[in-house]
Amino acid sequence: MTSCTPVKTTCPYCGVGCGVEATRLPDGAIRIAGDSSHPANLGRLCVKGSALGETLGPENRLLQPQVRVAGVLQPASWDVALDKVAGGLRAIIDAHGPDAVALYVSGQLLTEDYYIANKFMKGYVGSANIDTNSRLCMSSAVAGHKRAFGEDIVPGCYEDLELADMIVLVGSNTAWCHPILFQRIARIRESRPEVKLVVIDPRRTATCELADLHLPVKPGTDVWLFNGLLCHLAKEGVIADDFVTRHSSGLDEALAAAHVDCGDPLQVAKICKLDPHAMLAFYQAFAATRKVVTAFSQGVNQSSSGTDKVNSIINCHLATGRIGQPGMGPFSLTGQPNAMGGREVGGLANMLAAHLELDNPLHRDTVQTFWDAPRIASQPGLKAVELFHAIESGKVKAVWIIATNPLVSMPDADQVRRALDKCELVVVSDISAQSDTNAHADVLLPALGWGEKEGTVTNSERRISRQRAFMPAPGAARADWQVLCDVATRMGYAGFDFTSPQAIFDEHARLSTFRNEGALARLFNLAGLDKLDAAQYDALAPQQWPQGRARLFGDGRFAHADGRARFVPTAPRAPRNAPDEDYPLILNTGRVRDQWHTMTRTGKAAKLSGHVAEAFIDIHPQDALLYSVREGELARVSSAWGAMVARVVHGGGIARGQVFVPIHWSDANASDARVGAVVNPVVDPVSGEPEFKHTPVRIEQFRVHWHAFVLSRTPLNLDGVAHWTRIQGEQFLRYELAGRQRIADLGAWARTLLGVQGEEADWLDYLDASAGVYRAVHLEAGRIAQCVYVSPRPDLPSRSWLASLFAHAQMDAADRAGVLLGQPIGKGVDAGPTVCSCFGVGRNTICAAIVEQKLTTTAQVTACIKAGGNCGSCVPEIRQLLFEARSAA
Numbered sequence: 096m097t098s099c100t101p102v103k104t105t106c107p108y109c110g111v112g113c114g115v116e117a118t119r120l121p122d123g124a125i126r127i128a129g130d131s132s133h134p135a136n137l138g139r140l141c142v143k144g145s146a147l148g149e150t151l152g153p154e155n156r157l158l159q160p161q162v163r164v165a166g167v168l169q170p171a172s173w174d175v176a177l178d179k180v181a182g183g184l185r186a187i188i189d190a191h192g193p194d195a196v197a198l199y200v201s202g203q204l205l206t207e208d209y210y211i212a213n214k215f216m217k218g219y220v221g222s223a224n225i226d227t228n229s230r231l232c233m234s235s236a237v238a239g240h241k242r243a244f245g246e247d248i249v250p251g252c253y254e255d256l257e258l259a260d261m262i263v264l265v266g267s268n269t270a271w272c273h274p275i276l277f278q279r280i281a282r283i284r285e286s287r288p289e290v291k292l293v294v295i296d297p298r299r300t301a302t303c304e305l306a307d308l309h310l311p312v313k314p315g316t317d318v319w320l321f322n323g324l325l326c327h328l329a330k331e332g333v334i335a336d337d338f339v340t341r342h343s344s345g346l347d348e349a350l351a352a353a354h355v356d357c358g359d360p361l362q363v364a365k366i367c368k369l370d371p372h373a374m375l376a377f378y379q380a381f382a383a384t385r386k387v388v389t390a391f392s393q394g395v396n397q398s399s400s401g402t403d404k405v406n407s408i409i410n411c412h413l414a415t416g417r418i419g420q421p422g423m424g425p426f427s428l429t430g431q432p433n434a435m436g437g438r439e440v441g442g443l444a445n446m447l448a449a450h451l452e453l454d455n456p457l458h459r460d461t462v463q464t465f466w467d468a469p470r471i472a473s474q475p476g477l478k479a480v481e482l483f484h485a486i487e488s489g490k491v492k493a494v495w496i497i498a499t500n501p502l503v504s505m506p507d508a509d510q511v512r513r514a515l516d517k518c519e520l521v522v523v524s525d526i527s528a529q530s531d532t533n534a535h536a537d538v539l540l541p542a543l544g545w546g547e548k549e550g551t552v553t554n555s556e557r558r559i560s561r562q563r564a565f566m567p568a569p570g571a572a573r574a575d576w577q578v579l580c581d582v583a584t585r586m587g588y589a590g591f592d593f594t595s596p597q598a599i600f601d602e603h604a605r606l607s608t609f610r611n612e613g614a615l616a617r618l619f620n621l622a623g624l625d626k627l628d629a630a631q632y633d634a635l636a637p638q639q640w641p642q643g644r645a646r647l648f649g650d651g652r653f654a655h656a657d658g659r660a661r662f663v664p665t666a667p668r669a670p671r672n673a674p675d676e677d678y679p680l681i682l683n684t685g686r687v688r689d690q691w692h693t694m695t696r697t698g699k700a701a702k703l704s705g706h707v708a709e710a711f712i713d714i715h716p717q718d719a720l721l722y723s724v725r726e727g728e729l730a731r732v733s734s735a736w737g738a739m740v741a742r743v744v745h746g747g748g749i750a751r752g753q754v755f756v757p758i759h760w761s762d763a764n765a766s767d768a769r770v771g772a773v774v775n776p777v778v779d780p781v782s783g784e785p786e787f788k789h790t791p792v793r794i795e796q797f798r799v800h801w802h803a804f805v806l807s808r809t810p811l812n813l814d815g816v817a818h819w820t821r822i823q824g825e826q827f828l829r830y831e832l833a834g835r836q837r838i839a840d841l842g843a844w845a846r847t848l849l850g851v852q853g854e855e856a857d858w859l860d861y862l863d864a865s866a867g868v869y870r871a872v873h874l875e876a877g878r879i880a881q882c883v884y885v886s887p888r889p890d891l892p893s894r895s896w897l898a899s900l901f902a903h904a905q906m907d908a909a910d911r912a913g914v915l916l917g918q919p920i921g922k923g924v925d926a927g928p929t930v931c932s933c934f935g936v937g938r939n940t941i942c943a944a945i946v947e948q949k950l951t952t953t954a955q956v957t958a959c960i961k962a963g964g965n966c967g968s969c970v971p972e973i974r975q976l977l978f979e980a981r982s983a984a
C-alpha cells in the first residue's frame with residue numbers, strides 16, 4: 096500500500112468490469128485512471144468510474160458496529176455485536192429450525208464474501224434461505240440459460256460485439272448502463288459503418304442515438320417479437336438444419352408454439368405496436384446476417400415473462416446456429432460488478448455452489464462431502480419477494496442483509512419496511528452510515544468498501560479480475576467474509592477458519608474442479624486457478640473461465656446430459672397487471688447515466704450530481720395535458736401498492752401511455768421519491784424476478800404553494816418541509832424544496848431554515864410580497880455561505896450559475912447585485928444543466944458553441960469546448976444536441 100504506486104483493481108460498479116489504476120497521492124487524494132492492460136476497457140473509464148476518487152471520503156461511512164438497545168442504535172464493540180448476531184441466529188434456529196433465518200445478499204459482494212455466505216447457510220445452518228439482489232437483476236437470464244444450455248453460461252465475449260455485423264440491443268440502455276461496451280460498439284462502427292445497430296426499447300434512450308433502427312416495442316411484448324422472428328427465420332429457410340439436428344432438440348415444438356400467435360408478422364407488429372415495415376426490416380436484416388449478437392438486459396429480465404423473453408431470444412440464435420462463434424450469440428449483459436461471481440458460488444436460493452444443483456442428490460452429496468459439512472440444504476429457499484413476505488408473516492424471524500438496500504430496491508418496498516419492522520432480528524452489513532435499510536437494523540455492521548477490501552469479481556464475459564486494496568481500513572470496518580466467518584465460528588461451525596481471501600478463493604476454485612467429470616461434469620471449472628499461492632493470487636491477471644476459452648458451445652456441445660441445447664416453447668403472455676381506468680399508465684423504471692442504484696456512493700460525488708439532480712417523471716406532453724400535470728412542477732405517481740412524488744419532465748423519449756421514473760432516490764436524499772414503493776411485486780413464475788418495468792399507475796398534480804431552492808455550505812434542518820431533495824454540490828449542498836402551506840413571513844422563514852440568527856449576519860434579501868417571490872443571500876467574510884430563492888412557480892434562477900459563486904473567495908459588487916436579481920450581471924451565458932460531467936460543460940454552453948461555431952460532429956464539439964473528450968459517456972447526448980440544432984436550423 097505504498098503511496099504513489101498505482102494499484103491495479105476493478106471498478107465496483109457495472110458488470111463491464113473495467114480495470115482501474117488507483118494511486119494514493121502524497122496529500123491523501125486518490126487518482127483514478129483506466130487500466131490500459133485490462134481487456135474489458137483497455138484504459139477507458141466511464142463517468143462513474145472516473146469519479147470514483149470523489150466517493151471514497153469518510154462522509155457517511157459506517158465506522159463502528161451498532162446494536163439496538165432500548166429501541167435506539169448505540170455504538171458497540173465487535174465482540175458484543177458478533178455475539179448478538181451469532182446468539183440471536185442460534186436461538187432462533189434452535190427454537191424454530193434453520194428455515195426461520197435468512198441471508199439477503201448482493202451481486203456487489205466479492206466472490207470470496209459470497210462463497211462464505213453461501214457455505215454458511217447451505218452447508219452449516221442447513222437452509223437455502225439465502226437470496227440476493229441478483230434475483231432482481233439476472234435471475235431470468237440464469238433460468239433462461241439453464242433451460243436452453245443446461246448450465247448458466249454466457250457463451251460469448253466482448254470481442255464478439257466488435258466482430259459482429261449486426262448488434263441487437265434488447266431492453267438495454269447500454270449507452271448509460273454499460274458505457275464502455277457502448278463505446279466499443281461506437282468505435283467499431285467508425286471503422287465499419289456497415290455494422291447494423293438495432294435497439295429494442297419502448298423508450299427512445301441515449302442508446303438509440305447510434306442506432307440504425309429503433310423499435311419502440313410495446314412494454315412486455317418482446318416474446319411476440321422474437322417468436323415472430325423465429326417464424327420468419329423458418330419461413331425464409333435460414334434455419335441451420337445441420338446444427339439443429341445434431342446439437343439441439345425441441346425446435347418443432349418451439350416453432351409450433353410460436354406459430355399460434357406469432358406466425359403472422361402483421362399481427363405481431365400490431366401487438367408490439369411497431370411499424371410493420373420497421374419490424375420486417377429488422378427480421379430481414381437478422382435473417383440475412385450471420386454474425387449477429389443479441390445483447391439484452393433489464394428490459395428483458397425484469398418482467399413477468401422474463402425467462403421466456405430470454406429463451407425466445409436464445410431460440411433464434413440456436414435455430415440459426417449462431418452461438419459460440421466469433422461475432423455471434425445471445426449475450427446477457429450483467430448489471431452488478433459480481434453478478435457472475437455470485438452465480439458461480441451458487442448465491443441464489445435455488446442453486447448450490449460451483450454450478451451444482453440443489454435438487455440433485457448426487458450434487459448435494461458432492462458439495463457436502465467437499466465441505467465436510469454437517470448438513471446440506473435439500474430444498475430451494477425463499478426467493479427475494481417471497482422472503483420478505485415470509486418475514487412479514489413471521490415465518491422467517493431473522494434476516495442478515497449484506498451489501499444491498501432492499502427498502503429502496505425491492506418492489507412494493509413499503510412491504511419490506513413492514514417486514515423488517517416485524518422481524519425479531521435484523522442485521523445489516525453496509526459501508527454507509529445512513530441508508531433506508533440501516534434505519535431498521537437491530538445490529539449494524541461496518542464493512543470494508545471498494546479500495547479497502549481484497550478479492551475477485553467476474554464480469555459479463557466470464558472474466559475474473561482482482562479488486563485490490565489501496566487504502567487502509569476506516570474505523571472498525573471489517574471485510575464481509577471476515578464477519579461471516581466470525582459469526583459462523585461463534586455459532587460453533589468448523590470450516591470457517593480462513594485467514595485471507597486467497598484461502599477462500601482457493602477452496603472455491605478446488606470445489607469447481609471437485610468430481611468435475613462424467614455425470615457431474617460442468618463447464619464452470621477453475622482448473623488452473625485452484626493452486627494459487629498468496630503471491631500468485633495477489634498478482635492474478637484478469638482471465639476468463641474456463642481458462643483460455645473466450646467462447647463456449649461453438650463446438651455444438653451443450654451442458655444438458657445429452658449434450659444438446661433445448662429450444663424452449665415460449666407462449667407469449669401479457670404482463671400480469673394491465674392498465675385500467677384507475678391506473679391508466681404503465682410505469683417503467685430504470686437508471687440514469689451518472690448515478691449508481693441507491694446513491695450511497697455516487698451520491699457523494701458533486702461531479703455526478705449535475706447531470707440529473709432530482710428524481711423525475713418522464714411523460715409524453717399529451718399525457719401531461721390529459722392528466723393536468725405540468726413540466727417543471729411536481730406530480731404524484733401512485734399505484735395499488737404505493738406512491739412517490741417527483742418533478743415532471745418531457746425527455747422526448749416516452750410514448751403515450753407510459754411514464755419513466757429513475758430508481759436512484761431514497762428517503763436518505765429525498766422526501767418522497769422512492770419509486771420501489773410504487774412498483775408491483777409481480778414476479779416471473781420461473782425465475783422469481785420482479786416485473787420492475789411494468790406497473791399500472793396514475794399521475795396527478797402534487798399541489799404546492801411555493802417552490803424554493805437553497806445552496807448552503809452547511810446542512811439544513813428540513814422539519815416541516817413537505818417536499819425536498821438534497822444534492823451534493825461542489826463545496827455546498829443544494830436543496831430543492833416545495834411546501835404545501837403558505838408562508839406568512841418569508842424573511843423570517845428563510846432565516847430560520849438557514850439557521851441565520853442575529854442582526855449582525857451579512858444577509859441581503861429582496862421581497863416581492865404580492866408576488867410571493869423572495870431571494871436572500873447570506874455572506875460570511877465576504878464569501879457566499881448560503882442563498883435561498885422562493886417563488887410560487889418553479890421559475891427559479893439558474894442553479895449552475897449560483898453554484899459557480901461558491902468557488903469564489905469573495906463576492907464582487909456585480910455578484911451581489913446579481914444574486915438579488917436572480918441572474919448574472921455581465922458574466923456571459925449561464926452554462927445550464929451539466930451534460931459533460933468530466934469537464935463540467937453545461938447544455939447551454941454546448942448549444943451556443945454548436946450554433947456560433949457551426950459545429951456538426953461530436954468530435955468538433957470536443958475539439959472546441961472539451962465536452963465529451965474524457966470518458967465519452969456524454970457523447971450520445973451531444974449527438975442529440977447536434978441533431979436538435981440541425982432540426983431547428
Ligand SMILES: Nc1nc2c(c(=O)[nH]1)N[C@H]1C(S)=C(S)[C@@H](COP(=O)(O)OP(=O)(O)OC[C@H]3O[C@@H](n4cnc5c(=O)[nH]c(N)nc54)[C@H](O)[C@@H]3O)O[C@H]1N2
Binds near residue numbers: 110314684
Ligand atoms: N449508470 C448506471 N449504470 C448501471 C447501473 C446503475 O445503477 N447506473 N446499474 C447496473 C445494473 S445492476 C444493471 S442490472 C444494469 C441495467 O442496465 P439496463 O438494463 O440497460 O438499464 P435499465 O435502465 O434498468 O433498463 C433498460 C431498458 O429497458 C427498457 N424496457 C422497459 N420495458 C421494456 C420491455 O418490455 N421491453 C424492452 N425491450 N425494453 C424495455 C427501459 O425503457 C430501459 O431503457 O445497469 C448497470 N449499470
Ligand SMILES: Nc1nc2c(c(=O)[nH]1)N[C@H]1C(S)=C(S)[C@@H](COP(=O)(O)OP(=O)(O)OC[C@H]3O[C@@H](n4cnc5c(=O)[nH]c(N)nc54)[C@H](O)[C@@H]3O)O[C@H]1N2
Binds near residue numbers: 498
Ligand atoms: N424499480 C426498480 N427497482 C430496482 C431495479 C429497477 O430497474 N427498477 N433494478 C434492480 C436491480 S437490477 C438491482 S441490481 C438492485 C440494486 O439495488 P441495491 O443492491 O439495493 O442497491 P445499492 O445501492 O447498490 O445497494 C448496495 C448497498 O451496499 C452497500 N455497500 C457497498 N459496498 C459494500 C461492501 O463492500 N460491503 C457491504 N456490506 N456493503 C456495501 C452500499 O452502501 C449500499 O447500501 O435494484 C433493483 N431494484
Ligand code: SF4
Binds near residue numbers: 112141143
Ligand atoms: S463501464 Fe463505467 S461503471 Fe462500468 S465497469 Fe466500466 S468504468 Fe465502471
Ligand SMILES: [Mo]
Binds near residue numbers: 231232430
Ligand atoms: Mo442489477
